[in-house]
Amino acid sequence: MSQTGKVQHCPVIVYGSEYWAGLLDWLHSPVLAQGKVAPKDLELFQICDSPEQVIESILVILGGKDGAEGQPTGPTVHGREAQ
Numbered sequence: 001m002s003q004t005g006k007v008q009h010c011p012v013i014v015y016g017s018e019y020w021a022g023l024l025d026w027l028h029s030p031v032l033a034q035g036k037v038a039p040k041d042l043e044l045f046q047i048c049d050s051p052e053q054v055i056e057s058i059l060v061i062l063g064g065k066d067g068a069e070g071q072p073t074g075p076t077v078h079g080r081e082a083q
Contacts, residue, residue: 011061013046013054020047 046057
């Protein structure tokens with residue numbers, strides 16, 4: 001949707017870093033390497049392992065704290081940069 005201009009910014013919050021690790025590894029390795037997604041697309045993912053982290057991510061996305069102009073600071077796991 002971002003590529004078509006219908007959605008400007010649509011973060012994706014995934015719950016459970018262990019559960020989603022395989023998908024995220026796949027997106028970062030072959031999919032990104034083949035140019036099927038841009039690095040900026042992967043920055044939309046916020047990986048959380050607690051309800052509190054989900055709330056914090058939503059507040060950042062909405063501009064409640066930390067992120068500039070309501071934008072998350074990048075892909076995160078437990079408030080730190082994702083690998």
